[in-house]
Amino acid sequence: MSNVYQWPIRVYYDDTDAGGIVYHANYLKYFERARTEILRQYGFEQDELIHNHNVFFVVRSVTLDYLAPAKFNEQLVVMTKIVNSGRSSIVFEQHVVKQNNTNTLCEAVIKIACLDSRTFKTCPIPEAINSIVTQEYQSE
Secondary structure (H helix, E strand, C coil): CCCCEEEEEEECHHHHHCEEECCCCCCHHHHHHHHHHHHHCCCCHHHHHHHCCCEEEEEEEEEEEEECECCCCEEEEEEEEEEEEEECEEEEEEECCCCCCCCCCEEEEEEEEECCCCCCCCCCCCCCHHHHHHHHHHCC
16 A cells, blocks of 8 residues: 555553454544544644634445454554545545554445535535645555
């Protein structure tokens, strides 16, 4: 995966289920946090997007595959890549791997939509963000 943003995480006790492996829903949290960190890397805070641009992002669709378990105290990396973008949406491909290992534990394709914070209807992605997304997507 070229143009991949990598965000490290550690599995905490509260991330695991009774069997000692990462509870399935927590992968969605990991993916969400990684996408938030990408925005932050480019200088955009989610609360500021609402106040300064009257927009926020929501998950529109998720396709998720669990391939192998992650366990308590393991160090993982969330790999995130933009694979498509439109006027009001961005599609991400995301993978969780163990640190220093390329075997995917969980993978997802997640489409997010940009909404107007006043009407809750889809709207164009602000140009400041769209130019970065377009650059990331087209530089493959």
